[in-house]
Amino acid sequence: MRIAIGGAGIAGLAAAAFFARVGHNVLVYDKAPKPTPVGSGLIIQPTGQAALAALGSLDDLAKCGARLERLDGRLECGRKVLDVRYDALGPDIFGLSVHRSALFDCLHDAAREAGVIFSYGQEVVGAESVGDSVRLRFADGEVSPSAALVVDALGLRTPFVERENCYLDYGALWANVPFPSVGGFSERALAQRYQGASISAGVMPIGALPDSDGPMAAFFWTLRPQNYESWLMTPLPRWKDRVLTLWPEAAPVLDQISSHEDFILAQYAHHTAPAPVNGRIVHIGDAWHAASPQLGQGANMALLDAWALSLALERHETVEAALAAFAKMRGRHVWLYQTISRLFTPVYQSDSKLLPALRDKLAEPLSDFWFMPKLLASMVSGTLGEPLKGLKPS
Numbered sequence: 001m002r003i004a005i006g007g008a009g010i011a012g013l014a015a016a017a018f019f020a021r022v023g024h025n026v027l028v029y030d031k032a033p034k035p036t037p038v039g040s041g042l043i044i045q046p047t048g049q050a051a052l053a054a055l056g057s058l059d060d061l062a063k064c065g066a067r068l069e070r071l072d073g074r075l076e077c078g079r080k081v082l083d084v085r086y087d088a089l090g091p092d093i094f095g096l097s098v099h100r101s102a103l104f105d106c107l108h109d110a111a112r113e114a115g116v117i118f119s120y121g122q123e124v125v126g127a128e129s130v131g132d133s134v135r136l137r138f139a140d141g142e143v144s145p146s147a148a149l150v151v152d153a154l155g156l157r158t159p160f161v162e163r164e165n166c167y168l169d170y171g172a173l174w175a176n177v178p179f180p181s182v183g184g185f186s187e188r189a190l191a192q193r194y195q196g197a198s199i200s201a202g203v204m205p206i207g208a209l210p211d212s213d214g215p216m217a218a219f220f221w222t223l224r225p226q227n228y229e230s231w232l233m234t235p236l237p238r239w240k241d242r243v244l245t246l247w248p249e250a251a252p253v254l255d256q257i258s259s260h261e262d263f264i265l266a267q268y269a270h271h272t273a274p275a276p277v278n279g280r281i282v283h284i285g286d287a288w289h290a291a292s293p294q295l296g297q298g299a300n301m302a303l304l305d306a307w308a309l310s311l312a313l314e315r316h317e318t319v320e321a322a323l324a325a326f327a328k329m330r331g332r333h334v335w336l337y338q339t340i341s342r343l344f345t346p347v348y349q350s351d352s353k354l355l356p357a358l359r360d361k362l363a364e365p366l367s368d369f370w371f372m373p374k375l376l377a378s379m380v381s382g383t384l385g386e387p388l389k390g391l392k393p394s
């Protein structure tokens with residue numbers, strides 16, 4: 001069948017590749033003038049790895065990513081406030097930490113090789129039904145060819161879902177730097193430092209980039225988007241001094257940063273659309289469920305949505321039955337992780353004084369409590385709620 005996809009981000013590209021590989025005629029539209037991976041590092045969790053393996057793209061991505069075995073968050077004094085070890089779930093379980101462009105290229109290549117047709121510079125503003133089919137409407141007044149299904153993979157700002165006040169108070173600045181060879185950083189751990197919940201920094205290994213001489217890292221610094229302008233006015237050395245009071249060992253990372261322009265500002269948001277399906281339009285990825293990246297699930301949930309939707313279309317005779325099955329396959333997992341993200345985000349990023357105080361007292365003793373290592377590893381791996389049941393052949 002013909003499927004029109006709005007959005008060539010992670011969800012849209014993955015869905016396009018899955019659909020085209022089983023013979024659907026797939027058209028993808030994006031408002032960007034050319035393929036554009038925006039952002040910095042992200043972690044492909046075991047759930048996302050399973051989806052990429054089903055697509056045949058995991059091995060290629062693994063070649064340029066970093067194998068992450070641990071998330072290690074501490075206070076300035078060295079006390080642990082986040083300690084996640086993937087191997088609590090088994091020796092072969094890890095996070096694959098990559099630059100967003102590596103994932104983007106891998107999915108884009110898979111989609112293009114499977115025969116997907118891309119149209120860039122097309123801003124989707126809506127959709128209209130014509131009998132049993134549906135087509136996208138663009139800002140220039142044009143429409144797409146009629147399709148049996150429209151997939152809304154337009155991300156947080158999709159015109160198909162009404163959203164108000166979904167932005168969180170805190171976001172972060174992100175920069176790519178060569179992986180620091182001094183300072184005690186491990187290429188297998190994401191390291192973070194916290195002071196309360198409103199100040200934090202992190203160093204995340206992201207493997208090699210096509211134009212890098214060696215392994216790279218993403219450095220991030222919590223910032224309120226409303227303070228971005230005043231941060232831009234702050235001399236860089238003064239800001240670096242502020243970071244160093246929190247994390248002196250970050251000096252070799254900061255030495256690699258020479259300009260405010262080395263950073264991009266990421267705004268975080270939290271929102272869940274009331275339903276993933278509306279007639280012949282289905283929302284996937286952030287268009288359905290956006291969350292702050294504290295739990296590192298967004299890209300993985302987008303990959304799972306794409307995989308589940310493709311399987312549902314294969315397994316059911318009618319589009320309606322497939323969409324109902326898709327909503328059932330993904331609904332519980334989406335609800336669970338949106339709830340966990342809602343609860344945990346303020347513990348690590350907010351103005352609260354109480355939540356980080358409790359965290360600082362309880363996290364270290366609790367993290368060694370008998371079931372906690374496994375629970376924390378499952379939560380971060382994305383496997384709570386068994387999202388792979390019904391997707392992976394048993």
Ligand SMILES: Cc1cc2nc3c(=O)[nH]c(=O)nc-3n(C[C@H](O)[C@H](O)[C@H](O)COP(=O)(O)OP(=O)(O)OC[C@H]3O[C@@H](n4cnc5c(N)ncnc54)[C@H](O)[C@@H]3O)c2cc1C
Pocket residue numbers: 006007008009010011012029030031032039040041042043044122123124125153154155156157158159174266267284285286287293295296297298299300301302
């Ligand atoms: C700083 C940061 C770090 C993150 N870290 C992680 C992590 O470690 N692990 C993880 O799993 N997730 C992480 N995430 C979340 C993850 O990046 C998102 O959940 C994921 O990108 C969602 O993919 P998507 O395809 O749904 O949306 P997007 O990637 O936002 O793609 C949407 C696409 O639609 C296009 N578009 C938008 N509007 C229109 C329109 N009207 N018409 C046409 N085209 C349009 C855009 O150009 C874009 O190409 C992070 C996010 C941020 C911001």
